[in-house]
Amino acid sequence: MAKGPYSDKVMDHFMNPRNMGEIADANGIGEVGNPACGDVMKIFLKINDDQVVEDVKFKTFGCGAAIASSSMATELMIGKKVEELLALTNQAIVEALDGLPPAKIHCSVMAEEAIEDALKNYFKEKGQDPAIVDEMKAKIRKN
């Protein structure tokens, strides 16, 4: 069969999305919308006392690339520490998916932003200033 615009990895994650769903007792929920196409991505995090991601789930209203990016992102997140999550860029997601068409890169950016939003809400819930996420991120970027 002729190949479509997406890599096999993207198609695999699109067809068999990993960690799709919600977490009832999530302690960090992130949601972002994409103004370019009206899409929405939601990420649910369960972070334990050691600041390690115990469980993560997603729900996405969006294109094939958006669904695959969310699914791949959750796979890359499980078992990671909070700082490691912040180091997870959209490029890393795109690479893990063996690439995305240029017009679809923004769908992976949505995943990165959803993670960031989830972490901010996680800190907020713990009574901390969510700005800590931006600080941590800036530090990581510098290194």
Add this chain to the structure above:
Amino acid sequence: MIYLDNVAGTKPDAKVVEKMMPYFTEHYGNPSAHFYPIGREAFEAMERARGQVAAFVGAKAEEIVFTSCGTESNNLAIKGLLKNPMNKGKHIIISEIEHFSVDSVTAKLRNDGYEITKLKVDDNGLVNPDDLKNAIKKDTALVSIQHTNPEIGTIQYTDKLGAICRESGVTFHVDAVAAAGYSELNVKDLNCDLMSIASQNFYGSKGAGALYIREGVKLSGIMDGGHQERGYRSGTENVPAIVGMGEAAEIAMNDMKVYVPEMVRLQKKLWDGLGGMFDFLHFTGDKDRRRPGHVSFWIEYIEGESLLMWLSLKGIACASGSACSSNILADDEEDLAASYVLTAVGVPSDICAGSLGMSMSKYNTEGDIDKVLEVMPETVKRLCEMSPMYNRK
């Protein structure tokens, strides 16, 4: 695969392909070369096709110019008319749901000092003839309104729009690309001066289109060169495709009365089946005035590209007007935009997301529709489960 994107092009009729073949293998001469047999044969075949296409739309053979596709016919109609020294008008009227080739050609003309009026359509995609009457001005040069919209299937009151243009003495162009082979297209009944059709939409091949130019309408060619097609369209003609177009026109003329009612029956079946399935599915276009075998809709909570991809994986090919699926080969996301046709008929642009169009051909069967109706519920359910919007209902 169940092919339901026939507004994008149909499977060529085997009889058409058979008629085309000798013009690749035996009669391969250039139709402008009249003094040896293979050239003469090509020429004669092309003229036969011209007669067949003319009969198909109720015109004279001299009123048919062959082009390469619907887009070219639309370009020739609009630019050719305005470029002609006989034209003095500076105002053009189109609707807001025209094909890209009409929409973008006229958009560019704005830079050349033309004034463009885009008539609004109602929620079913229909232009109100009174609006046209009111929009026509002293210097209106051209009205270009499509017959059938490929995306939402709506069929305009073309004859009425044409009568208004005739009364005011304004040239009327009809883009009938999505209509040919599905609606009766008689240029006299439709009161049109220019009409575009394309072979690939009615079981011919890609590479041939035609423009009907009513006798007396003054058009200039937009391609300079060897004066083929009486100067309207210089360039060697695509003889095999044109021969195929003639054959396709004749077949459609004879067979439409058989296959169109069957397509309408299957369309009703698909429409009713989908309508009864989910209360968050909304049809687009006019229920009654629509291209036979065309069903279009949008579904809340889910995005069109992912729906399209799932259906494709299940062996069903159709089209979406979602922004996400709009231009996947574009260099960046700036080129992603929800369909302006859907926006025009009142579908919110973030929701054009879940839009889908299914257009049948004469080859689709009852079994095809059964399969779609079987696959849709599970596919939609799957995507709803994945959607963060669904539970909020």
